[in-house]
Amino acid sequence: MAELILKDLHKSYGGTEVLHGISGDIGDGEFVVIVGPSGCGKSTLLRMIAGLESITSGEVRIGGRVVNDLEPAERDIAMVFQNYALYPHMTVRQNMAYGLKIRGLPKAEIERRVNEAADILEIRQYLDRKPRQLSGGQRQRVAMGRAIVREPEVFLFDEPLSNLDAKLRVQMRLEIRKLQERLGVTSVYVTHDQVEAMTLGDRLMVLNAGHVEQFGTPLDLYERPASVFVAGFIGSPAMNFLPAEGIEGGLLRLENGATLPGARGAGPVTLGMRPEHLIADSEGPIRIRVSVLEQLGSNTLVHGTLEGTEREMVASLPGIHQIPEGEVLGFLIRSDELHQFDAATGKRL
Amino acid sequence: MLKRVHFPPSLLPYLLVAPQVAITLIFFIWPASQALYQSFLIEDAFGLSTEFVWFENFIALFKDPIYVETFWRTAYFSLAVAGLSMGLALVLAAFADRVVRGATFYRTLLIWPYAIAPVLAGALWVFMFNPTLGIVAYALDAMGIEWNHKLNGSQAMLLVIMAAAWKQVAYNFLFFLAAMQSIPKSVIEAAAIDGAGPLKRFWTIIFPLITPTTFFLLVVNMVYAFFDTFGIIHAVTQGGPANATTILVYKVYNDGFVGLDLGSSAAQSVILMVIVIALTVVQFRFIEKRVEY
Amino acid sequence: MIENRPFLNILTHLVMILGIAMIAFPIWITFVAASHDPIRMTQVPLPLLPGDQFFINMKNTLFGRGLSGTEIAPVWLMMLNSLVMALSIAIGKIVISLLSAFAIVYFRFPFRMGFFWLIFITLMLPVEVRILPTFQVVADLGLLNSYAGLSLPLIASATATFMFRQVFLTIPDEMLESARIDGAGPMRFFWDILIPLSRTNIAALFVILFIYGWNQYLWPLLITTDTSMTTIVMSIKQMLESAEQSPEWNIIMMTALLAMLPPILVVVFMQKLFVKGLTETEK
Numbered sequence: 001m002a003e004l005i006l007k008d009l010h011k012s013y014g015g016t017e018v019l020h021g022i023s024g025d026i027g028d029g030e031f032v033v034i035v036g037p038s039g040c041g042k043s044t045l046l047r048m049i050a051g052l053e054s055i056t057s058g059e060v061r062i063g064g065r066v067v068n069d070l071e072p073a074e075r076d077i078a079m080v081f082q083n084y085a086l087y088p089h090m091t092v093r094q095n096m097a098y099g100l101k102i103r104g105l106p107k108a109e110i111e112r113r114v115n116e117a118a119d120i121l122e123i124r125q126y127l128d129r130k131p132r133q134l135s136g137g138q139r140q141r142v143a144m145g146r147a148i149v150r151e152p153e154v155f156l157f158d159e160p161l162s163n164l165d166a167k168l169r170v171q172m173r174l175e176i177r178k179l180q181e182r183l184g185v186t187s188v189y190v191t192h193d194q195v196e197a198m199t200l201g202d203r204l205m206v207l208n209a210g211h212v213e214q215f216g217t218p219l220d221l222y223e224r225p226a227s228v229f230v231a232g233f234i235g236s237p238a239m240n241f242l243p244a245e246g247i248e249g250g251l252l253r254l255e256n257g258a259t260l261p262g263a264r265g266a267g268p269v270t271l272g273m274r275p276e277h278l279i280a281d282s283e284g285p286i287r288i289r290v291s292v293l294e295q296l297g298s299n300t301l302v303h304g305t306l307e308g309t310e311r312e313m314v315a316s317l318p319g320i321h322q323i324p325e326g327e328v329l330g331f332l333i334r335s336d337e338l339h340q341f342d343a344a345t346g347k348r349l
Numbered sequence: 350m351l352k353r354v355h356f357p358p359s360l361l362p363y364l365l366v367a368p369q370v371a372i373t374l375i376f377f378i379w380p381a382s383q384a385l386y387q388s389f390l391i392e393d394a395f396g397l398s399t400e401f402v403w404f405e406n407f408i409a410l411f412k413d414p415i416y417v418e419t420f421w422r423t424a425y426f427s428l429a430v431a432g433l434s435m436g437l438a439l440v441l442a443a444f445a446d447r448v449v450r451g452a453t454f455y456r457t458l459l460i461w462p463y464a465i466a467p468v469l470a471g472a473l474w475v476f477m478f479n480p481t482l483g484i485v486a487y488a489l490d491a492m493g494i495e496w497n498h499k500l501n502g503s504q505a506m507l508l509v510i511m512a513a514a515w516k517q518v519a520y521n522f523l524f525f526l527a528a529m530q531s532i533p534k535s536v537i538e539a540a541a542i543d544g545a546g547p548l549k550r551f552w553t554i555i556f557p558l559i560t561p562t563t564f565f566l567l568v569v570n571m572v573y574a575f576f577d578t579f580g581i582i583h584a585v586t587q588g589g590p591a592n593a594t595t596i597l598v599y600k601v602y603n604d605g606f607v608g609l610d611l612g613s614s615a616a617q618s619v620i621l622m623v624i625v626i627a628l629t630v631v632q633f634r635f636i637e638k639r640v641e642y
Numbered sequence: 643m644i645e646n647r648p649f650l651n652i653l654t655h656l657v658m659i660l661g662i663a664m665i666a667f668p669i670w671i672t673f674v675a676a677s678h679d680p681i682r683m684t685q686v687p688l689p690l691l692p693g694d695q696f697f698i699n700m701k702n703t704l705f706g707r708g709l710s711g712t713e714i715a716p717v718w719l720m721m722l723n724s725l726v727m728a729l730s731i732a733i734g735k736i737v738i739s740l741l742s743a744f745a746i747v748y749f750r751f752p753f754r755m756g757f758f759w760l761i762f763i764t765l766m767l768p769v770e771v772r773i774l775p776t777f778q779v780v781a782d783l784g785l786l787n788s789y790a791g792l793s794l795p796l797i798a799s800a801t802a803t804f805m806f807r808q809v810f811l812t813i814p815d816e817m818l819e820s821a822r823i824d825g826a827g828p829m830r831f832f833w834d835i836l837i838p839l840s841r842t843n844i845a846a847l848f849v850i851l852f853i854y855g856w857n858q859y860l861w862p863l864l865i866t867t868d869t870s871m872t873t874i875v876m877s878i879k880q881m882l883e884s885a886e887q888s889p890e891w892n893i894i895m896m897t898a899l900l901a902m903l904p905p906i907l908v909v910v911f912m913q914k915l916f917v918k919g920l921t922e923t924e925k
Contacts (some may be wrong), residue, residue: 047819050819050823051822052819052822052823070827071357071822072819072822072823072825073822073824073825073826074821074825076822077823079819079820079823081816081819081820082816083814083816084816085817085819085820087817087820087834087835088839089835089838089839089841096832098824099823099824099825102824102825102826102830103825105782151717241665312674355748355749355750356748356749356800356827356828356831358749358750358751359828361745361749361828361829362745362746362749362751362754363751364858365741365742365744365745365749366741366742366745366746366757368737368738368741368742369738369739369741369742369757369761369798369803370742370757370760370761372738372794372795372797372798373760373761373763373764373798374760375779375795376776376779376780376794376795376798377767377772377798378760378763379775379776379779380772380776380778380779381767381771381772381775382773383772384687384771384772384774384775387774387835387912418726437661437664440657440661441657441658441661444653444654444657444658444661445658446657447650447651447654448654448658451655453913455658455662456858456908456913457660457913458662458665458666459662459665460909460910460913460916461665461666461669461778461906461910462665462668462669463853463909464853464857464902464905464906464908464909465669465857465902465905465906466856466857466859466875466901466902466905467856467857467859468859468875468876468878468879469857469875469878469898469901469902470668470876472879472882472894472898473668473671473672473898475667475668475670475882476672476675476894476895477671477673480684480685480686482683482684482891483688483810484687484688484690484891487686487687487688502796515665515668518665519665520920521811523917523920523921524921527917527921533907537920572795576768576770576771579770579859579860580859580860580875583859583863583879584878584879584882600772601770601771601773602770602773602860604772605774606773606774606864611774614773614774615774618771618772618773618774619771622766622771622772623771625766625767625768625771626766629765629766
């Protein structure tokens with residue numbers, strides 16, 4: 001078991017820098033999810049930790065030692081790949097044992113570890129099959145088994161569930177989480193799926209265009225998003241953003257002239273309101289002209305525009321509602337649930 | 350072209366390519382450059398002195414009516430071999446494509462000749478057409494055709510063309526059949542629904558769709574006829590009678606090894622190299638197109 | 643097929659049978675000639691149906707003194723020479739091509755592309771266009787009349803290298819990454835992962851190259867002067883020449899049959915691999 005420390009990691013290909021200084025301490029036994037849109041550099045970061053990509057500058061420490069110049073095999077890590085990367089010509093048993101064999105472990109020890117991992121993952125009956133005779137979910141388990149038998153300091157997961165169908169993905173997600181808790185191994189998990197990220201991670205590192213936008217617990221990210229990017233990325237349906245202006249009297253003026261209390265300064269800001277935080281109130285200052293309703297049963301999504309403007313907005317009302325198209329509804333929002341961001345930099349105010 | 354990930358730099362890759370590169374340098378590049386160098390030299394009759402003569406050997410070759418004639422004969426021979434073997438293979442493949450049952454059986458029986466060395470193919474055909482004994486020569490005689498390829502130049506040419514084409518039918522057949530079988534069934538069925546009969550379908554749908562393969566095979570067959578038929582000619586006619594079946598490769602061998610005219614033989618080698626390079630370039634262009642298809 | 647016209651089906655099979663008859667006829671005639679006694683083989687018209695001397699001829703050809711009045715090595719020795727040459731060429735080509743394709747695909751090193759093009763050039767230099775100087779090189783190295791001389795100059799292979807390069811490129815990158823995490827070094831990865839994954843390609847290529855090697859003619863003709871190094875394919879030409887004086891066609895055709903038998907067996911029994919090898923080397 002070990003902690004994993006990233007210190008000001010940079011990565012350049014030729015002249016272009018794709019990672020601009022990533023730092024973060026990942027505690028012993030912690031499960032950290034790196035999340036971000038495709039092309040944000042999250043896979044590159046994971047591969048740098050694994051030793052599959054060179055580090056342009058900065059430092060990766062595993063359990064206190066700098067591993068920058070170590071081969072992947074010497075870093076005491078294990079990795080689960082998106083397409084599993086099982087050796088197709090070897091049986092499940094051989095796949096799992098291969099790394100141990102190279103390390104020169106005694107036969108009995110290899111046997112013990114493989115069987116143990118197979119039991120944990122319930123793949124014992126498949127041990128003598130070839131990967132192509134297994135289903136997607138079973139292959140996924142073998143890939144994890146291959147990681148477990150190494151008994152590494154750090155597990156690395158590179159979008160391991162993206163090749164599975166939706167139902168299996170939910171199931172495997174839970175299993176990965178349970179497994180990680182049981183083994184207590186420090187884990188880094190890369191995904192572009194925010195639901196996966198929110199449900200799996202002790203902490204999330206949100207990456208955007210090679211920068212860390214925010215590194216915190218799921219609730220942190222939900223309740224106190226550090227930037228417009230994080231606010232928009234986490235939560236479904238996505239947060240509403242409205243331009244506004246701080247005016248005298250601590251008021252915020254919306255585009256249609258309506259005002260809200262709670263300004264944290266003067267000048268232009270971006271307001272963020274989660275659909276589920278909008279409270280229906282006929283006197284409410286936020287007035288939405290309804291265009292479409294989405295009935296989800298437990299709640300109703302009200303789509304519309306801010307009255308007098310073309311700004312699209314969504315509100316989520318608990319329960320079932322029937323509202324005619326074109327009607328204008330009023331909403332309130334609690335000031336601690338009203339997010340305010342700098343209009344220019346997008347940073348939280 | 351290259352993997353995203355690599356092994357760390359070391360001496361190893363050099364060791365890995367070393368055998369291939371060594372053999373290439375010793376047995377390919379060095380001899381080829383020697384041929385190039387010698388093609389600019391003239392050696393006196395006793396091999397005592399050599400003189401650097403620039404393109405004189407080449408000029409002499411193209412002024413030599415025998416060489417020019419050989420050149421055109423080679424072109425004729427190659428086209429005839431390619432045409433004959435591809436034509437036969439196309440017909441057989443078109444019918445084989447229709448066969449539902451027994452296709453593998455037919456294929457097995459058709460591909461044998463590919464495995465036979467050219468010189469053996471030559472031996473088989475020269476035996477069948479042996480003027481005094483050969484079974485086909487006998488049959489021809491019975492039909493009133495006098496066969497003697499040892500005396501009759503055009504009969505000799507016909508014989509080597511047939512032997513060379515026979516050997517190549519298998520290869521062409523396999524490629525034509527594979528190309529036809531890779532055409533989606535739905536395309537053929539759509540044409541059938543549009544009312545096109547089998548023959549019409551072949552000419553308007555199948556044949557145009559396999560054009561890339563046809564061009565590819567044309568080039569491969571030309572290369573085959575240019576270079577790989579040496580054994581056939583050596584066994585059947587030795588280039589005779591009266592040079593009637595001497596093609597470029599045979600002439601290089603004959604002038605170099607039998608006639609020992611080094612400068613001229615080297616110049617002929619260089620011309621052949623140019624031809625191979627041209628054909629290879631054409632071949633690669635078509636292969637690129639084949640990938641798109 | 644789409645329409646079920648009995649006439650067309652019959653025509654199809656008719657054409658196929660006719661085609662096969664045409665293609666197989668020379669081979670049939672060879673077999674027939676190899677199964678008669680020498681006397682019958684001088685009487686016109688020659689037989690169209692096999693005789694009963696096949697195994698006697700085979701025994702005499704393989705272990706007899708060969709054709710009377712000629713100085714040719716025993717047929718079994720020539721077949722052995724052919725086998726050694728064919729195997730050396732096929733295995734040699736596969737080994738050095740695997741190694742160079744591995745280097746070119748999995749390493750980044752100075753002059754990588756230079757080596758690639760150097761190997762590519764060999765495509766354009768068939769032995770036929772560099773006969774004399776190559777002969778000179780082999781003579782200078784003292785390799786005339788040796789197995790090394792027969793095979794070494796032929797084992798450089800651009801086609802095989804390209805094919806393996808193609809095969810390696812289709813192997814997912816994760817295979818290598820996974821192996822590196824498992825701690826496999828380059829040669830270990832090569833043996834444990836690449837070779838097993840290229841198995842069928844190697845086998846297919848072997849089939850093609852064995853035939854190629856067995857059927858070599860011009861090159862052995864040039865560099866073997868010692869009769870004990872003659873290959874079976876070469877011997878046919880010498881026999882045809884001596885047929886003028888001693889027309890023992892049964893023996894000559896039996897030799898031809900023996901010379902073509904190994905590659906034919908390979909093609910027929912490994913047809914799938916053969917077709918795969920043929921189409922893949924041309925890519």
